[in-house]
Amino acid sequence: MTAEPLPHPVPAASMLAVWLDRLRDLRNRKVADPGFRRFAARFFLTRPFARRQAAALFDLAAGFVYAQILRACVRAELFDLLAPGPLAPAAIAGRTGLPLDGALRLVRAAASLDLLEERRDGRFALGPLGAAMVGNPGVTAMIAHHDMLYRDLEDPIALLSGRRRAELNRFWSYADRGAPENDGPGGHDDPPSVAGYTALMGASQAMVAAEILDAYPLDRHRRLLDVGGGDASFLVAAGARAPHLALSLFELPAVARIAQGRLAAAGLAARATVTAGSFLADPLPTGADLVTLNRILHDHDDAEVLRLLRAVRRAIAPDGVLLVAEPMAGTPGARASGDAYFGFYLLAMGQGRPRTLPEIVALLTQAGFDGATVHPTHTPMIARLVSARPTTAR
Numbered sequence: 001m002t003a004e005p006l007p008h009p010v011p012a013a014s015m016l017a018v019w020l021d022r023l024r025d026l027r028n029r030k031v032a033d034p035g036f037r038r039f040a041a042r043f044f045l046t047r048p049f050a051r052r053q054a055a056a057l058f059d060l061a062a063g064f065v066y067a068q069i070l071r072a073c074v075r076a077e078l079f080d081l082l083a084p085g086p087l088a089p090a091a092i093a094g095r096t097g098l099p100l101d102g103a104l105r106l107v108r109a110a111a112s113l114d115l116l117e118e119r120r121d122g123r124f125a126l127g128p129l130g131a132a133m134v135g136n137p138g139v140t141a142m143i144a145h146h147d148m149l150y151r152d153l154e155d156p157i158a159l160l161s162g163r164r165r166a167e168l169n170r171f172w173s174y175a176d177r178g179a180p181e182n183d184g185p186g187g188h189d190d191p192p193s194v195a196g197y198t199a200l201m202g203a204s205q206a207m208v209a210a211e212i213l214d215a216y217p218l219d220r221h222r223r224l225l226d227v228g229g230g231d232a233s234f235l236v237a238a239g240a241r242a243p244h245l246a247l248s249l250f251e252l253p254a255v256a257r258i259a260q261g262r263l264a265a266a267g268l269a270a271r272a273t274v275t276a277g278s279f280l281a282d283p284l285p286t287g288a289d290l291v292t293l294n295r296i297l298h299d300h301d302d303a304e305v306l307r308l309l310r311a312v313r314r315a316i317a318p319d320g321v322l323l324v325a326e327p328m329a330g331t332p333g334a335r336a337s338g339d340a341y342f343g344f345y346l347l348a349m350g351q352g353r354p355r356t357l358p359e360i361v362a363l364l365t366q367a368g369f370d371g372a373t374v375h376p377t378h379t380p381m382i383a384r385l386v387s388a389r390p391t392t393a394r
């Protein structure tokens, strides 16, 4: 995949866009008319569209049930159970501890969602989506922690109105603005309060690291600084790809201690430096010619993002490159995950927002970076990647 420089500025709306909007308005007037909907459901030319639309609307209305079926499969460890091969419902009931009736209802529901498949002999096997869950600790951990998000979204209007203190806000202790500067128990230097989110991030970091490292080769860099690097899984993956690279990580103190342990366990203690502090208050270590911000910016509001990017700008080597990797709003083919999922997830978390690529580039420019270049990743839903250089570098 080749890197693409970003067009700047973004082109203004064309006449074609204006006409497309008029057509959409006409469509909406038609679809909003119950009489037209009845006609469209019966007429053979419009029937396939009408059915597709009814099914899409039903899926939106029922999505929370589907999510709980997936959650039940994860809790019952059904995907691992069926990984070696199909089982009869009675065997599934015996192995999961569910009554036969409950097991049968769950496997049939899961089969309707392509998580499982029913075989001709009545046994149940993994379906294409269930098979993708096997050996996928990042997605499994994400689904397991959705218990909190599910409760937080019980009253979405209260959440949108800022009237509700969400559970996820406490889970991500650095986002818990209720705590005075996040110190003390439950704050960002409290080991139990960082352990949950650090393990969750660690479970998916290998997947994110593969996306970034496949899209951006490290060969020409000397020292990598991963800011907000969590448990150091990304540094471990980067160190394995580029054995010549010096490694450093900057994290909140309690997470920095976890990262140190992980680097030592990977045999990288001598090659890596870990610095503890807050990137919103403390200077970052200088001298890295590659700085990474993986899944960091979307966690923070614009003022904090600018403060962080300016700190990176002061610390990065003059010939350095900054890489920003995260899921973004408005991503073609992944708009729902960026705008809907992360939009509401970060709302419950209490700070930050998913940003579009042009919004991120605008913040980079304000902080003193230019030459923004997109490096296409295999799975933009997991992370998109944009690089930039300090403005005075050229």
Ligand SMILES: C[S@@+](CC[C@H](N)C(=O)[O-])C[C@H]1O[C@@H](n2cnc3c(N)ncnc32)[C@H](O)[C@@H]1O
Pocket: 174, 198, 201, 202, 204, 205, 208, 227, 228, 229, 230, 231, 250, 251, 252, 255, 277, 278, 279, 280, 293, 294, 295, 296, 299
């Ligand atoms: C969403 S996690 C991403 C972790 C890792 N980069 C990854 O992709 O798995 C955000 C990380 O930023 C760290 N962080 C948040 N606020 C910070 C601050 N003010 N200073 C340093 N690190 C911070 C958190 O401890 C957490 O590990």
